[in-house]
Amino acid sequence: MTLEIQPIGNTYSEQVIDLILNIQQKEFNIPITIEDQPDLLKIESFYKEGGGNFWGAFLDKELVGTIALVKFDEKAAAIRKMFVKKEFRGKEHQIAQKLLDILISYCRENKIEEIMLGTVSVLNAAMRFYERNRFQKIAKEDLPPSFPLMSADNVFYILNLNEI
Template sequence: MKLEIQPIGNSYSEQAIDLILTIQQKEFNIPITIEDQPDLLQIESFYTAAGGNFWGAFADGELVGSIALVKFDERAGAIRKMFVKKEFRGKELNIAQELLEVLISFCRENRIDDLYLGTITVLKAARRFYERNHFVKIEKSNLPAKFPLMSADDVFYHLNLD
């Protein structure tokens, strides 16, 4: 299997929506719809134009993972849309780790020093993954004022890259 990680734009919206909504709704029963995340229909204006990016992980040409960065302040960004298709998860392929490393490299190159993210209590594996990668759990009240909140999120993390 050939794995490639590359920035993706609006031409991949449908594939990204299919990947992400399937995981959110079918696998984890999270009551979230495409209407709740219009950013997926406008990847370029929402992520790229603002100084962030959106990456896809492709296994033999199929989109099997994603991660996105919203730049919301001069030196700060929020991780969004971190998803890997069930059959492609785990240490053997290490797709989530590779996606995170691509995003962190982008942050270092673009002088984004602080990364924040919100996730959901039920996503236990995701939380363990962030904690293994030195993200520190913080209270919602300690998020920066400009942090782009998602209504479903109830657990928050911070990582300083300095």
């Protein structure tokens, strides 16, 4: 199986929505709908026009993972939509790690120094993954006012690229 990670746009919205909603709703029972995440219907204007990006991981042409970056300040951005299909998670494929590595490289190339993210406390494996990658927990009230909050998120992390 060949893994390809590439920037994707609106032409992939349907596949992205299928992947993400299945994980959110069916696997983790998070009560979230497409109406709660309209950004997935306008990937290019929401993520790319402001200086961020959206990547898809494909195994033999099947979308199996996503990660996105929303730039919300001159030198700061937020990770969004980090999802990997259940059967492709873990050390064997290392898809999440490869997605994160590409996002970090993009940040370095584009002079983004701080990466932040919000997640949900039920996503224990995700939290361990971010902590293994040197993200530090941060209190919600310590986030910058311009951080794009998602209503479901209740755990927050920051990574300063100048310190790693």
